[in-house]
Amino acid sequence: MNFIDKLERKFGRFAVRNLMIYLIAMQAVGFVLNLTNPTFYIEWLSLNPYAILHGQIWRLVTFLIFPSSSDPFLLVIGAICFLSIGRLLEQMWGTFRLNLYLLVGIVAIIIGAFLIYPFYGPFLSIYAAASASLDLYSTLILAIALMLPDVQFMLFFVIPVKAKWLGIFYGVIVAYDFIKSSWPGRIMVFMTVLNFLLFFFLYRKPVQRAKQVKRKVVYQHKVHQASSxxxxxxxxxxxxxxxxxxxxxxxxxxxxxxxxxxxxxxxxxxxxxxxxxxx
Known part of the structure; x- marks a missing residue:
């Protein structure tokens, strides 16, 4: 039994089903706050290491409400896309592993902000963490592209795009951001994709699990097709x-x-x- 299996047996009962729904709902709250009081996020909710070290520990969670877009249409499109991907990953991995994947990404972003803070101050840490929190959801694209490359999504409800092309597109963006960024930016880019790197290069079980699920679905489909x-x-x-x-x-x-x-x-x-x- 590997390490993650042991974690699941011990803590699996605490896993949150449909976690992506709650994360997207937090972004919706952040969008409304940004419209009504644009400075509230920076002052009270952002990932400010100085404020956290002085007791405002709620910021370790509330920084995630930063909206992915100020455009409501793009916000809705992104929410639908990531909810769909999150549902697929939860079906293939199970609730605990999806929770763990996102949790590792969140913790990595927090660590990245604290690594930057001593050298560049709280403002740059806040900005980098807010940007990284948005990229956290994009690592779901990398995950689904690696496991189910031929799954098709309807971009803007109109354009059919396979997951592998979305994954390649986002991978190129990550590489470009890493190359062109300053060292604080490079640290946050690396921490943003750390959950993906850990899951798919150090721990191969998600890919194996996805292949097993895919074989099961294909088998069930053939049985159903033959019987009815x-x-x-x-x-x-x-x-x-x-x-x-x-x-x-x-x-x-x-x-x-x-x-x-x-x-x-x-x-x-x-x-x-x-x-x-x-x-």
């Missing part, structure tokens, strides 16, 4: 889970009737109302 017809069918294009196991289907709450849509048409279909016979 499709359970889901898009009311627009007619595709089912038998056509593409990676397709996701949802019912539309605005349509009157039992209409189900695939991920490509959930947000683009014409709503069915009384007297209308098709989507």
């Amino acid at each position: 017809g499709p359970r889901h069918r898009c009311a627009v294009c007619g595709r089912t889970e038998l056509d593409d196991p990676s397709l996701e289907f949802r019912f539309c709450s605005k349509c009157e009737g039992n209409y189900e849509y695939c991920q490509d048409h959930l947000y683009t279909h014409k709503h069915v109302t009384k007297g209308d016979g098709q989507a």
